[in-house]
Amino acid sequence: MSWWMRVKALFKRRQLDRDLEDELAFHLAMREAKNRARDMEGVEARYAARRPFGTLRGSRKRAGKRGASCRWKLVGMICATERERLRRIRGSRGGAFVKVRKKAALVVGILALVVCAELIREYTAPMRGRLKARYDVWRGHYAVLAYGLPPPWRPQYAHLLRERYGIEVRTIALCIVSETLRSYADSYDEVSAAAASHKFGHDVFKECAEVARSQWEQR
Secondary structure, three states, rough: OHHHHHHHOOOOOOOOHHHHHHHHHHHHHHHHHHHHHHOOOOHHHHHHHHHOOOOHHHHHEEEEEEEHHHHHHHHHHHHHHHHHHHHHHHHHHHHHHHHHHHHHHHHHHHHHHHHHHHHEEEEOOOEEEOOOOOOOOOOOOOEEEEEOOOOOOHHHHHHHHHHOOOOOHHHHHHOOOOHHHHHEEEEEEEOOHHHHHHOOOOHHHHHHHHHHHHHHHHH
């Protein structure tokens, strides 16, 4: 019964604090009334009632220490019970089976982590934009997650312009001169050339690259 009361106390800390405050206030009021019955003044009676208990914060602190000690005792009791249970399993015939099963589960978990790390990758196709694919273990094929041009602030965007339009990295900062293209690229993280052409009616990426090349040649 005491063990169950300790468990309930762990989840009802605020309620116990309020109960402690009410109980302490009740005892202080009773002591103050007794002191006034002994012909003490109001301030003196209140001080004499509070002096044996100390401050309310100190009472809470002492109660908290007792609660903490009870919690640590509860944790220690549970750990001791589990250790005794494991000791009995280790000495029995089923203990060997439990050990083998735990080791097998550990090996399978490590292999699963290694396999998933090798299968789930991000692939970059510089000439066609960004391509993200994930290998579906159950179906046995790759599932495309994202396909399209990378955003302008990514290094893949500079590489794509260099391979497709011949613009070097130092001119990438000058290539985005159109505000419509800038807002479109900022709004869609996976913008593709086909979608941009369909939206604006022409290849805005190529036009922007040509403007950047002409600006660079004028310098």
